[in-house]
Amino acid sequence: MIETTITIDGPAASGKTTVGYELAQKIGYVFLDTGVMYRVATLAALNANIDPQDETAVVQITQTLDFDIEPEIDHEDGRHYTVWVNGVDATWELRKPAVNQNVSAVASYPQVREELVRLQREFADGHATVMVGRDIGTVVLPDAPLKIYLEATPEIRARRRMGDHLQRDYNTVEFEKILADIIRRDRIDSSREHSPLKPADDALIIDTSTLTPEGVLQAMLDAVAERELPILNG
Numbered sequence: 001m002i003e004t005t006i007t008i009d010g011p012a013a014s015g016k017t018t019v020g021y022e023l024a025q026k027i028g029y030v031f032l033d034t035g036v037m038y039r040v041a042t043l044a045a046l047n048a049n050i051d052p053q054d055e056t057a058v059v060q061i062t063q064t065l066d067f068d069i070e071p072e073i074d075h076e077d078g079r080h081y082t083v084w085v086n087g088v089d090a091t092w093e094l095r096k097p098a099v100n101q102n103v104s105a106v107a108s109y110p111q112v113r114e115e116l117v118r119l120q121r122e123f124a125d126g127h128a129t130v131m132v133g134r135d136i137g138t139v140v141l142p143d144a145p146l147k148i149y150l151e152a153t154p155e156i157r158a159r160r161r162m163g164d165h166l167q168r169d170y171n172t173v174e175f176e177k178i179l180a181d182i183i184r185r186d187r188i189d190s191s192r193e194h195s196p197l198k199p200a201d202d203a204l205i206i207d208t209s210t211l212t213p214e215g216v217l218q219a220m221l222d223a224v225a226e227r228e229l230p231i232l233n234g
């Protein structure tokens with residue numbers, strides 16, 4: 001259902017997930033955060049004692065992943081979805097530091113991407129979707145009628161991330177460490193050979209540095225109206 005697909009790409013903590021979820025709710029589309037899939041592959045490798053640098057072993061485990069992403073609305077702990085990995089709720093474990101540290105390496109392996117991109121396209125075929133990631137507008141769904149790219153300075157994104165972490169009791173995390181990690185991940189995600197992070201040529205670029213989440217959402221809703229995309233819940 002390519003005519004009801006919206007792609008949102010951008011670097012870590014650019015606001016994609018928060019605002020993408022809100023947008024999906026507003027227009028009755030299903031929200032899919034593809035970063036979760038790369039995190040599932042990373043967590044599965046770590047849990048199986050596979051070195052994330054061992055590309056062959058990581059590819060193998062990605063091709064046999066057993067996981068499910070179940071949308072949640074008004075969940076008590078604020079989650080937008082529950083992620084089941086091998087039948088176990090791994091939603092918050094996917095955010096732990098060991099996954100953050102290794103996920104960019106895992107996401108750089110072409111055969112890992114091939115497998116997960118296949119699942120993402122399958123998903124978009126079956127649902128009206130707001131799909132969020134790094135390469136959704138450029139590689140996964142280049143024919144989508146609305147492609148959005150969010151950006152913000154690394155400092156602002158680190159501050160946002162810190163807020164995220166504090167809410168989840170990561171009490172030892174300091175700003176400088178988070179900033180360094182964001183800059184490191186930006187570099188890996190933007191410079192990798194396969195599907196690097198960049199806006200599609202025809203993407204709507206929104207700088208979220210000085211906008212509130214409501215302002216970003218409004219800019220997106222304006223773009224939805226301008227392109228006459230179907231609204232499915234009203």
Ligand code: DC
Nearest residue numbers: 034035036038103104107133134135
């Ligand atoms: O958005 P996130 O922080 O959960 O993403 C986790 C990692 O996965 C990040 O290093 C970028 C990578 N990723 C990707 O390469 N392609 C996507 N479509 C989504 C995420």
